[in-house]
Amino acid sequence: MQQQPKYADITLLLEGTYPFIRGGVSSWVHQIIEGLPQYTFSIIFLGSRKSDYSGLQYTLARNVVHIESHYLWDTFFSSPPKACKGNEAYLEEAAKLHDWFRNPCSDFQESDLKRLLVSLGEPSGFTAEEFYFSDASWRHICEYYSRYNEGNSFIHYLWTIKSTHIPLFMLAGIARRFSMATGAFHSISTGFAGFLGVLLNYRTARPLILTEHGIYTKERKMDLQTLFIKEHRDSLSDMLYMGMQYQELLWIRYFESLGRLIYKASNPIISLYESNRKRQIADGAERARTQVIPNGMEMDRFRPARAQRPEKIPLVIGFLGRIVPIKDVKTFIRAMRTVLAQLPEAEGWLIGPQEEDKEYVEECKSLIQELGLEGKVIFLGFQTVTDILPRVGVLVLTSISEAFPLVLLEAFASGLPVVTTDVGACREIIEGNSDEDRALGCAGIVTPIADPEATAEAVVTLLTDENRWRAATKAGLDRLEKYYTQSGMLDSYKKVYDDALMQ
Amino acid sequence: MKVFYILLESAFLALALGLEITVLQLVLSESLSGQNLLPALLGHLVTSIVAAYILPKSMMLDLPDPLVARLKVYFLFFVIIFYLPVLGLIGLCLAVPFKALHGHKREKPNSFMHTNKIRDFPSESAVAGGPAVNLHSLNDLYRSRNPERRLQAVYATLKLKDRDAIPLLRTALADPIDDIRLLAYTLMDRKEYRLSKHIENTKQELEKKENSGRKQLYRQIASYYWELAHLGLVQGEAKNHVLGMAYKYIELGLEYSPEDCGLRFQYAQILLRLGKYQLAFEQFKKAEILGIEHVSLLTYYAEIAFHNRRYYEVKQLMTAIELPAAYPLLTTAARFWQMRSNATATEIR
Numbered sequence: 001m002q003q004q005p006k007y008a009d010i011t012l013l014l015e016g017t018y019p020f021i022r023g024g025v026s027s028w029v030h031q032i033i034e035g036l037p038q039y040t041f042s043i044i045f046l047g048s049r050k051s052d053y054s055g056l057q058y059t060l061a062r063n064v065v066h067i068e069s070h071y072l073w074d075t076f077f078s079s080p081p082k083a084c085k086g087n088e089a090y091l092e093e094a095a096k097l098h099d100w101f102r103n104p105c106s107d108f109q110e111s112d113l114k115r116l117l118v119s120l121g122e123p124s125g126f127t128a129e130e131f132y133f134s135d136a137s138w139r140h141i142c143e144y145y146s147r148y149n150e151g152n153s154f155i156h157y158l159w160t161i162k163s164t165h166i167p168l169f170m171l172a173g174i175a176r177r178f179s180m181a182t183g184a185f186h187s188i189s190t191g192f193a194g195f196l197g198v199l200l201n202y203r204t205a206r207p208l209i210l211t212e213h214g215i216y217t218k219e220r221k222m223d224l225q226t227l228f229i230k231e232h233r234d235s236l237s238d239m240l241y242m243g244m245q246y247q248e249l250l251w252i253r254y255f256e257s258l259g260r261l262i263y264k265a266s267n268p269i270i271s272l273y274e275s276n277r278k279r280q281i282a283d284g285a286e287r288a289r290t291q292v293i294p295n296g297m298e299m300d301r302f303r304p305a306r307a308q309r310p311e312k313i314p315l316v317i318g319f320l321g322r323i324v325p326i327k328d329v330k331t332f333i334r335a336m337r338t339v340l341a342q343l344p345e346a347e348g349w350l351i352g353p354q355e356e357d358k359e360y361v362e363e364c365k366s367l368i369q370e371l372g373l374e375g376k377v378i379f380l381g382f383q384t385v386t387d388i389l390p391r392v393g394v395l396v397l398t399s400i401s402e403a404f405p406l407v408l409l410e411a412f413a414s415g416l417p418v419v420t421t422d423v424g425a426c427r428e429i430i431e432g433n434s435d436e437d438r439a440l441g442c443a444g445i446v447t448p449i450a451d452p453e454a455t456a457e458a459v460v461t462l463l464t465d466e467n468r469w470r471a472a473t474k475a476g477l478d479r480l481e482k483y484y485t486q487s488g489m490l491d492s493y494k495k496v497y498d499d500a501l502m503q
Numbered sequence: 504m505k506v507f508y509i510l511l512e513s514a515f516l517a518l519a520l521g522l523e524i525t526v527l528q529l530v531l532s533e534s535l536s537g538q539n540l541l542p543a544l545l546g547h548l549v550t551s552i553v554a555a556y557i558l559p560k561s562m563m564l565d566l567p568d569p570l571v572a573r574l575k576v577y578f579l580f581f582v583i584i585f586y587l588p589v590l591g592l593i594g595l596c597l598a599v600p601f602k603a604l605h606g607h608k609r610e611k612p613n614s615f616m617h618t619n620k621i622r623d624f625p626s627e628s629a630v631a632g633g634p635a636v637n638l639h640s641l642n643d644l645y646r647s648r649n650p651e652r653r654l655q656a657v658y659a660t661l662k663l664k665d666r667d668a669i670p671l672l673r674t675a676l677a678d679p680i681d682d683i684r685l686l687a688y689t690l691m692d693r694k695e696y697r698l699s700k701h702i703e704n705t706k707q708e709l710e711k712k713e714n715s716g717r718k719q720l721y722r723q724i725a726s727y728y729w730e731l732a733h734l735g736l737v738q739g740e741a742k743n744h745v746l747g748m749a750y751k752y753i754e755l756g757l758e759y760s761p762e763d764c765g766l767r768f769q770y771a772q773i774l775l776r777l778g779k780y781q782l783a784f785e786q787f788k789k790a791e792i793l794g795i796e797h798v799s800l801l802t803y804y805a806e807i808a809f810h811n812r813r814y815y816e817v818k819q820l821m822t823a824i825e826l827p828a829a830y831p832l833l834t835t836a837a838r839f840w841q842m843r844s845n846a847t848a849t850e851i852r
Contacts, residue, residue, distance in 0.1 A: 222685050330692070338740040363696065366703060371744055400688045401681060423681075450676050450688055453739040 005065045008042035009183040010497060011200070015046045015193035019060060019067075020053040022353050022382060023322055024406045025188060025213050028295060033061045035490040039497060042066035042180050046171075046192050049073045054355070066180050072167045072192060076128065086134025090119070090126040095140070101257040104284060110264070114202045121172030128169035132162065160247040164254045167192055175199035182206055184500035187262070190216040191255065194262035201265050207500040210266035211293075214403040214424075215279055217255045222326070222401065224248045260284040268496060272404035273425035293496075294425075295404050296489030297480060301386065302413035308390035309415050313469055315346040317459055318392035318416075320385070320407045321399070323354045323361050328421075330367055331398040331452050337371045338456035343463065348377040351388055389414035394462045394469075399423055400449050409484050412476030417469055418444035419458040429479070437483060443476035512557050519553045522546050527589055547588055555581035645671055650680045657686050665694055669734050695736040702727045714759075721756035722766060725749045729773060749773050764793035771803070780807045798823075 012018075018029035033041050041064050047053055050071050060067070093116055100108035119125020131137050145157050175196060186209040187197035194210060201208040225248075263269060263285040270293050271277040277290050317339060321327045329350065336348040354361045361379075368377050380388070389395070395411040395418045402424035409429075411418045420426040427446050432438035445458035462469050526546040555577050587594070641663070645656035657675050660668035668690075675687035702724055709720045728749035731737050737745050753770045760766065771786035784807050787800050805820035821837050 218681060221682065222689070225686060225689055325692070328688070334737065334739075334741045337744060341740045363699075366699065370699065370702070371741060400685055448677055449684060450691065451738075452741060456739065 005040065006179070007040070007181040007183075008065050009039040009501060011042045011044060011178075011180060011182040011185050013044050013046070013185060013187040013193040013197050013200075015189055015191055016048070017188065018045075019043070019056050019058040020045060020047065020069075021356070022057045026058065027406055028213070029188060030058050030061075031296075031298075031486065032490070032493060033064060035486060036494060036497070037061070037063050038494075039063065040065045042182065043068070044174070044178070044193075044196065045069040046196065047071050068178075070170070070174050072170055074170075076166050076170060077132070081133045082129065084130060084134045086130045086136030087126050088136045090116070091136055091140050094126070098144075101253075101260065104260060113261070113264070117172075117199055118202050120199070121169050121176065128166070131165055131169065156247040157250070160250040164251065168195065171196045172199060175203055184209055184497065184503075186211065186497075187266070188213065190259040190262045191220070192258075194266070195258050198261055198265040207503050208262075208266045209268060209270070209496060209500055210262060211270040212276065212280065212403075213272060214401070215276060215283075217252070217259050217283065218279075219401070220255045221252050224251060256283070263289075270496070273428065275425070276403060293489060293492040294484060295406050295409060296484050296486040297406070297409035297413050298486040299413055299477075299481060302389075302410070302415075305386045305390045305413070306415040310390075313463060313466065314391055314393040315343055315463060316392045317346060317348045317463075318389070318395045319348070319350050319352070319398070320389075320395060320410070321352045321397070321405075322356055323350060323352055323364060323379070324357045325360050326399060326401055328398045328400045328450060329360075329364050331450055331455060332396055333364060333367050333371065333373065333377055334452035335396070335398070335455035335459065336373055336377050338453060339459050340373070340376055342456075342460050346376075346463070348373070349388075349392065350377065350379045351381075351383050353382045354379065385410050386414070389416055392416060394419060394444075394459055396455060396459060397421060397426065398449075398455060402426060404429070409480060412443060412480040412484075415473050415477065417462050417472035417476060419455060419462065420444060420446055421449045421455075422446050423449060429484075432479065433483075437479065440478045440482070441471055441475035443472050443479055445472075515553055516557050519550045519557075523550045523589060526550065547585065551581050551585040554584050642671060645674065650678075650683060653678060653680070654683050654686065657683055657690070660690065665730075665734050669694070669736065673735065691736065694734070695731065698727050698731050698736065718756055718759040721752045721759070722769075725752035725756060725769065725773075728752065729769065732776065743777075746773060746777050750777065762793060764790050764795050767793055768795050775803060775806065778810075780810050783807060 012029065012033075014029065017023065018026040041061075043064060043066070045067065047069060048071060050069075093112065096108065097113065097116060116125075121127060141158060141161055145154055149157050171192060178200065182200075182204065184207045185197045185200050187194045188211055190210070190212065194216070197208045197210070200206070260283070263280065263283070267289045269280055269285045269290045271280055271290065272292065272294055274292055277292050280290055281287050317332075317336065319327075319329065319332045323329055332348065332350070336346075339346050339348070350364075365379075368374060389411065392414075393416075395407070395416050397405060397407065397418065397420040399405070399421055400423065402421075404425040405420075408418055408420065408426065418430060420430060428437075430444045430446050431442050432440060445462065447454040447458050462472065523546075526543045529543040529546075530540075558580055559576050583594075641656050641659055644659070645653050647653055647656075653675070657672065660671055663671075672687045672691050675683055676691070678684045678687065705720055705724050705727065709717060709724070712720060726749075728745050732742050732745045732749065750770075750773050753766060753773060756766050757763070757770060767786055767790040771783050771790055774780075774783035774786055784804070787795075787803050787807075791797055791800055801820050801824050805817050805824075808814075808816040808820060821839075824837050
């Protein structure tokens with residue numbers, strides 16, 4: 001039997017993405033692993049429940065030497081509750097940490113933070129049983145409630161505090177049991193994966209690298225808003241003025257605090273474009289540690305796709321992405337109604353996995369039916385990008401929030417112009433980021449969010465004006481070649497990894 | 504630093520009191536003449552100005568933000584102190600400890616929030632069933648440069664009726680701040696989803712119903728479609744489609760009860776929105792015959808006349824409208840046409 005290696009150069013900390021979910025971030029992780037074969041990788045995957053995932057979605061590269069999965073919604077306590085006294089001294093120290101969360105300008109020593117986090121979940125420090133069942137913990141929760149939260153529901157407060165802390169003890173257990181010697185840890189988000197990175201960094205003294213595609217806290221905030229509004233859609237007027245209930249606001253504050261801890265432990269802190277770097281700094285990241293490494297795409301992989309492209313522009317409007325609310329697929333569907341009024345032979349293809357939010361997929365199907373678009377707007381499920389894109393005439397991205405969508409680079413590499421909403425780095429990818437970049441021309445058209453008419457107009461413009469279509473295609477290819485090559489991105493990460501491994 | 508300011512203000516206040524006492528002595532002195540009346544008046548003026556500036560802050564009053572509003576508070580204090588010599592100043596000074604104590608008690612529970620970057624938590628008791636939101640102040644709030652205020656404005660649309668909330672939400676869709684844009688989008692999307700779901704459910708119910716119960720369901724479906732278009736939740740071709748569906752269901756409803764004035768009126772509204780002006784006019788007339796008051800149809804007649812370029816008729820109709828204050832936009836339009844009418848009348852004379 002072959003002995004499993006006990007060392008990996010890089011341990012990737014992944015929350016809800018690769019290798020069990022397909023999407024932009026997962027493709028990026030796959031790109032990094034395959035593109036840097038000189039390093040060995042181990043993967044710690046954090047998910048919700050095992051049943052939410054249907055096996056590996058990617059074939060793991062040979063340089064992946066270890067993978068382990070953990071599910072944060074699994075039952076935590078296996079034995080019945082038992083009262084205990086609780087470590088009062090630890091709680092006093094933790095109270096100082098919470099004060100630091102409230103007032104980041106106050107002084108909090110990193111050595112104290114390290115001691116607190118390393119002993120989290122340890123019998124010599126503070127165990128989960130102590131947090132949930134001890135007198136000391138109960139007294140602290142009550143004290144904090146009356147000091148800061150009186151006037152809101154105690155039940156909401158208590159359960160939110162308990163449910164926000166369960167994952168921390170779980171992650172402490174994962175960090176304690178992780179036996180793979182590692183050169184550096186690389187978390188692809190803040191949140192739970194990032195917090196695990198902090199624990200591992202403090203326990204092993206190996207560096208923690210952070211790459212944020214989107215901004216985790218912002219995305220969680222939106223999830224909570226959407227969830228709340230969805231669940232209370234018939235009684236919206238009863239909502240609190242912040243649009244969320246008290247416990248949801250506590251969750252937001254919790255993620256913001258986690259983010260601050262992770263920024264404190266990570267170096268470098270990488271974002272994909274300048275605006276997100278600024279946001280990281282505003283959220284507590286030290287400016288000197290931040291840097292931007294944009295996504296890149298391998299041109300050669302798409303050479304056959306470009307060769308397959310027919311001479312005549314196909315009247316096919318493609319949407320490439322997961323069918324989830326943040327992609328605003330409904331705007332694409334509504335836009336198709338207008339496109340079809342002007343180009344009756346056109347078709348809309350929804351290319352992407354549909355498993356993540358089945359309810360939303362049903363809503364989209366109802367909308368297609370309602371607008372009489374059956375047979376004209378088609379769900380194709382997951383498809384190989386290089387096979388499907390040559391058959392598409394224009395790619396549309398209607399997202400209401402994005403960071404640096406890889407799909408735009410894939411479209412450029414396939415010789416496709418793009419219509420995209422003005423979110424994240426989309427405008428700079430389409431129109432250019434500097435004077436020199438802008439001189440290359442527009443690789444498509446940028447539209448406002450949730451505006452089906454503007455989307456439709458842009459699509460029709462590109463599909464009916466061949467000169468403009470060809471100019472946009474050329475601009476996309478030129479921009480890709482000059483600014484967003486895969487080799488450029490991989491070189492940057494090679495340097496980051498080499499620096500970390502030398503520490 | 505804060506202690507220094509408190510000491511400085513206390514010193515100024517003590518000086519002002521001293522000056523006021525000196526002025527009092529001057530006034531009460533037996534040898535009061537025109538010569539010492541002027542210094543007394545000047546001294547009292549200086550005292551009033553200094554005290555009017557310091558006292559509102561010492562009393563921990565939440566001074567309003569804009570400069571003009573703040574000046575008004577200072578002016579009020581000045582008037583009290585200047586026109587009630589000695590009494591005004593002493594009275595206000597005595598009020599300082601009382602107000603400070605009272606104000607301190609009220610602010611205590613939120614004292615930690617000022618150091619916290621994260622938004623203040625609302626208290627459920629403080630917010631539930633809060634006062635109704637004024638649309639104009641909300642629009643003003645949304646124009647703020649502060650993103651937190653704009654976010655609050657978007658949240659506050661939850662207290663508005665859909666037709667009032669949607670224009671602001673649509674503006675917020677173009678906000679430079681992601682969070683605001685996303686919230687506006689989510690709120691709009693949910694409103695649209697709610698109506699679409701009602702349509703879907705009512706259509707399913709329709710399939711199960713026999714003839715007798717169908718009329719009400721046709722009316723409901725038409726209303727939901729109409730709301731989608733009327734609220735601006737759909738646009739362009741999708742809007743035309745939705746109006747077309749409203750038209751279809753209202754016609755089905757009218758087959759069952761052609762004498763229903765409400766249905767007839769809604770039918771006319773849809774025709775008007777579809778740009779079928781002559782047909783809309785005929786249906787409004789029928790609705791009038793069936794019982795809708797002529798006066799409540801004047802705006803529709805005026806709109807049809809406008810589209811048919813019969814502007815003189817528009818003037819006549821708009822002049823006849825007596826609008827409640829609740830419709831500011833319509834009031835503005837009516838005023839415009841009334842003014843045009845008066846101007847024309849003057850020209851004719």
